[in-house]
Amino acid sequence: MIEKGSYIRDILRQPVGTTVEAHGWVKTRRDSRGIHFIQMNDGSGFSDLQVVVEAGVVPAETLARVTTGACLRVCGELVASPGAGQAVELKARVIEVYGDADSATYPLQKKGHTMEFLREIAHLRARSNTFGAVFRVRNVLSAAIHRFFQERGFLYVHSPILTTSDCEGAGALFRVTTLDLMNLPRTPSGEVDTTADFFGRPAYLTVSGQLEAEIFALAFTNVYTFGPTFRAEQSNTPRHLAEFWMVEPEMAFADLDDDRRLAEEFLKYTIGAVLEEARDDLEFFNKRIDNTVLATLEHVVTSGFEHVTYTEAIRLLEQARDQGRQWEFPVHWGADLQSEHERYLTEEVFRKPVVVTDYPKEIKAFYMRLNDDGRTVRAMDVLVPRIGEIIGGSQREERYDILRERIDAQGLNADDYWWYLDLRRYGSAPHAGFGLGLERMMMYLTGMKNIRDVIPFARAPGEARF
RNA sequence: UCCUCGGUAGCUCAAUGGCAGAGCGCCCGGCUGUUAACCGGAUUGUUGGAGGUUCGAGUCCUCCCCGAGGAGCCA
Structure with missing residues (x-):
């Protein structure tokens, strides 16, 4: 498990030179000739951790699996970031992919989505x-x-x-019952016999x-x-x-x-x-x-x-x-x-x-x-x-x-x-x-x-x- | 539940009743430091569903489903 002090939120506050291990889900990835940038987040804070992967450090087959939505463990050293937007970044030494996310079908893109669409993928929207x-x-x-x-x-x-x-x-209340709705017990006068229900009377959600x-x-x-x-x-x-x-x-x-x-x-x-x-x-x-x-x-x-x-x-x-x-x-x-x-x-x-x-x-x-x-x-x-x-x-x-x-x-x-x-x-x-x-x-x-x-x-x- | 608007590619949207499109994403290629990266290329369709009108329906009509906004109810 992730201990207090090891969340990405905490890693971002560590001094340059610290060896760290980050776990999280890939938000987005940008590639250049011989260098790759991966933004990952574990939900601990708004800011993503930028992971920098230099050419040859990580096997190509591993890097190919680092797609938006994939879950990773990244080990490396925290270094000062020359780019704007973040003070430090993680220079990767080892990347392990916990779970792939097929980019052909993963519904969350880098670009913005409407709330209506995200509502339909409530199981994934928490990562946005x-x-x-x-x-x-x-x-x-x-x-x-x-x-x-x-x-x-x-x-x-x-x-x-x-x-x-x-x-x-x-x-209006939600009725709660354990009665068999296909075969309701009846009183002699033909009404539903609620005394036969779980609480012996009608019950509801508060x-x-x-x-x-x-x-x-x-x-x-x-x-x-x-x-x-x-x-x-x-x-x-x-x-x-x-x-x-x-x-x-x-x-x-x-x-x-x-x-x-x-x-x-x-x-x-x-x-x-x-x-x-x-x-x-x-x-x-x-x-x-x-x-x-x-x-x-x-x-x-x-x-x-x-x-x-x-x-x-x-x-x-x-x-x-x-x-x-x-x-x-x-x-x-x-x-x-x-x-x-x-x-x-x-x-x-x-x-x-x-x-x-x-x-x-x-x-x-x-x-x-x-x-x-x-x-x-x-x-x-x-x-x-x-x-x-x-x-x-x-x-x-x-x-x-x-x-x-x-x-x-x-x-x-x-x-x-x-x-x-x-x-x-x-x-x-x-x-x-x-x-x-x-x-x-x-x-x-x-x-x-x-x-x-x-x-x-x-x-x-x-x-x-x- | 009532009123209004909407449903077309993975997403956001265009298309006078007359060949179904664009941007973005994905994919491929390029670029030694990117920040919703950039440049080039390629792919992408049961037009929500069922009927109907018409020579011809994404477009018009009927019903249904789904979504959004407003109203009522309330927190």
Whole structure:
């Protein structure tokens, strides 16, 4: 195995004269009379290692097998590079080919490919510049998320993937069953007998870890989940996946202001970490994918987020309308904010992240805390340019009677929420939390335009090939 | 799921209803230091699928499949 210190990233920092052994995959190769240049990468960093092969050093039959995509071991000496683009290069003494890559059929070329094409070869795209950078950023981001919460004493809770509560109320669920679909057990009245199923009742893939996080927050004070969630929506957009990763902190003894502050601090911390630890990769995104990424991220880390209430947001949208702005969807107090409205606020009015709070209770979930005005709830959405909603959160309703009323008012069955209500009967406390879509944040960080290109293997309607 | 646009060589794309093409890649040759190397040459086709109109369909019509963007849902 490759030990720490022996990755190509490390080799590039070694002093001239060091004898090294590099392992990796060939990106590209250039030949001249009597000299060959091979660029190889092992995924450890954005920069490739340039291997120089002088005439006669390596057998011709070996050299012929060094094609784009082939996997190599190269031994030699690190020397100063006379060419531009790299400080050092590896002067090869021995080359061993681990695995050939037939150049007639290997689909990755030296030249750029479209994202659509790379998506169809997800098993090979990880070796490309773009996807190497994407997944290194994703790794740095994930580590920074854990570090942020761990430094603040939050407990990492593993919320379940399988659930029998279809009461989470956040979109269509994937049904999970071990029943024989060709021969379903039936009740006397002819319905499917779900008591015969694995859990003795209908089961699903989770759409959120929030309710379980609330249980843990009311025992461990500050907690967070970080795991996959599933939505069976027929969503076919560049911003939706059927399987995506979500980060959900939950804090006892916290209100919506605390929640909003945590969200801002969280985004600034994690963005700062990526700026620091994945600089090469971000510079690549800034150069080749979206030339506003670096400036945007640096601006976010140093400036404050805007905060408006829903009511104020509606007023801004109405003002725009009165000044001639055409809205496809009508704006009035009580209507949900549409994509065009969110974009206007964050991209045109404020040009930075905006937190909108205190939405009408009718357009938000039953568990959000009712304000004293009786018409709004303590909800917040964090909106960012280009992406839209990146975080959704709220202060939770901790008062038993009011929660019970809201469950009834929304036509839900209180029996289904018995344990959730129990949390309000025994030792309830004010608490708040939010959910962040990891892939949405990845899009924000990298400038990548399609969410399917910031997750290793996308799951979407009709798409689960890899 | 709805709306719009698209599917032609390995990739990116062109082709008034009338001989299916270019660039790049791959391959071969050349060049003593290349950086998406360069120069020369060669190869590359079930025009997404099934029907239909027509003397003749990549092009027009119908249905289906796939992709992209927008909308809804949301993270």
